Amino acid sequence: MIAELGHFALILALLAAVMQAAFGLIGPAVDKPAWTAVVRPATSAQFVLVTISLGALVWAFVQNDFSVEYVASNSNSALPLLYRVSAVWGAHEGSLLLWAWILAGWTLAVSWRSGGLPEGFAARVLGILGLVSIGFLLFTLATSNPFARLEPAVPDGRDLNPLLQDPALAAHPPMLYAGYVGLSVAFAFACAAMIEGRLDQTWARWTRPWTTVAWAFLTVGIALGSWWAYYELGWGGYWFWDPVENASFMPWLIATALIHSLAVTEKRGLFKSWTLLLAILAFSLSLLGTFLVRSGVLVSVHSFAADPARGMFILIFLVMIIGGALTLYAWRAPLLRSEAGFEFTSRESFLLFNNILLVVAAAVIFAGTMAPLISDALGLGTLSVGRQYFDPVFLLPTLPLLALAAVGLHSGWKRGRVSDRRAAILWTLLAAVLVTLLLVLGVWEGAKILTPVGFALGVWLILSSLVDPIDRWRRKLTLTPALLGMALAHASLGVFVVSITAVETYTRERDLALAVGEAGQVGEFEYRLTGLSGVEGPNYDALRGEVVVTEGGKPVGVLYPEKRNYWVQRQVMTEAGIDMQWTRDVFVALGEDLGAGRWSVRAQVRPLINYVWFAAVLMALGGIWAACDRRYRREPRA
């Protein structure tokens, strides 16, 4: 009964979305305020209805209603409550519903916060968002109904994939989707501006906070996924250039470019059509990401369920949205001229290069991600592209990008020449080089070619982003949230670069074959297997190893890596044992029985690895801080 209610609510939500789109787009076009006035109530109705629908699905999971096929496939009565709830988005159907709900949520937020916008413009924005909603609700209802009943019902479910039974992964999809879907707001603002043929600095001020917040969610979502891969996939990597990781990273890069381009559009009225193009591109890549993940065309961790019909639907939807937006762009963008010049070393120039390099970075990742598909489609053979390609081609645009950011943070708008700030640039660079020497020669021994480059760029970036806020603070000038958030985000990028450099250079890793009582050496660290015992969890049993780690004879800690065997899915899972410290992680994972009483053990020591994710979260906080600036909340009357 509850499931049918959810299904019915979803159908009504589709009707509400149709009203929202139709009145939002037609109302302003025929200039009927009475029509336009329907848009906001339709938006609220759509949100309420999708919420009821999602609530019904959550209820079915919590109540273990195994007569619902989706619940039966992805849950089990022995599954802990937290994972019964997160199992809602543990597979395709539910994650689409979550997507639709988050979209409805963003739309509602836009509807609430758009009181200061011109009525027609706000209606068009909501109308475009309604079109996107229609697409996703139709997709859910037509190809992936999560409420389908199972006849006859089964006594117990097939359980959630054990890989997904994890707190970080419970939060990963909602965060990632909040980012993906949030980019639809920037997209809708861009489309509305193109329809009206008007794009001014006020427009950029409306769009900026939405884009920044979406970007922040995307950042956290990607970081959570990476963190999970590190400790849950069992083998200690944090980024695999997996097609689906790329699919989330490409919109991130373009969204980052968009944030910077929007800054120029707001402050100086420049880069207008470029900003529009980025807004279209960012959301298109989000949709493409969904297509890549859900159609199963790519071999990846995430392609659990592959269904060509679904892929086809998303592809058509993708073509309509992107094609429509680009047509609109080709038709309208020439109206939106930017008329102002800038100095070659002004902030505008730096942001221009920032944009080019970010887009190039996204493009090379796109090429690497799509190459296997294209080669396969053209019958050129089945190939795969791995980190041997991605690592160098990604660093190619990003290393100059970091250097430009470190210099560009000192630059001023318009006529501001960066040479006026030569002293600050040189001092920060000198300090960065000194710190680098200290790190490479003093703290850690040994370095690869890129190690000093990475350290120097990271530290330089941190120092450079602090110069302006400190300078203003000393001169008793106002420090706005926008300024501080920006400084925090850039400093976090610096922290990120330093930590990645340390991890990539100084990680020590060995596969050992150990019997109980035996020990192996990884750098200064000794790993001694002291015991193996059976333990039982709520829905699995496990073999638990006891590994005592010492560093140069001093005790570090006892780690308990597990080899879990989940009962329902009969799946074996590796649970790593990790000792987290501020300066490094000591990691151990249990492999398999090698015979002769020995077990294979993967032992790693990774310095500074936690700062990789910590920096990403700080970066996102910086973005949210900046988006909270009062400037964006003042009611703009156009």
Next chain:
Amino acid sequence: MTPRQRRVTLVVGILVGVSAAVALAVRAMNENVMFFFDPTQVASGEAPIDKRFRLGGMVRPGTVVREPGTLEMRFVVTDFQKDVSVKYSGIVPDLFRENQGVVAHGRLGADGTFVADEILAKHDENYMPPEVARAIKEKHGGVMPVNPDVRSVPRT
């Protein structure tokens, strides 16, 4: 410089930079892309001798042999037409099992043994790498051979 010259310099600079990036990316791709071969292709000499590639097929039952107590192991990958024996040192993924699909990265040794440096993890035990499924299907006239009890995992 006049504004016009400056703009031209800027555009030329960007073009040069972007084309350099594209050229390097294409080069990197040519050098670092790995192709997939099945055992039949390896047997007929289609696979490269000096380059890493991906070998895929099924792990032939009864062929997984370990040097007891060490990380050294050997097994045979088959597409039910030809076999290739594989040597590997290290930890295999949780779902590596006899009679299961497998993808190995590595090089072909002089003696015809494939020396793997990476065995690919699969995250679902019913999951078959698509290229493996296709390679095997082609050999069997569109019918996938049935795995006799892939779910018999001993409880630890």
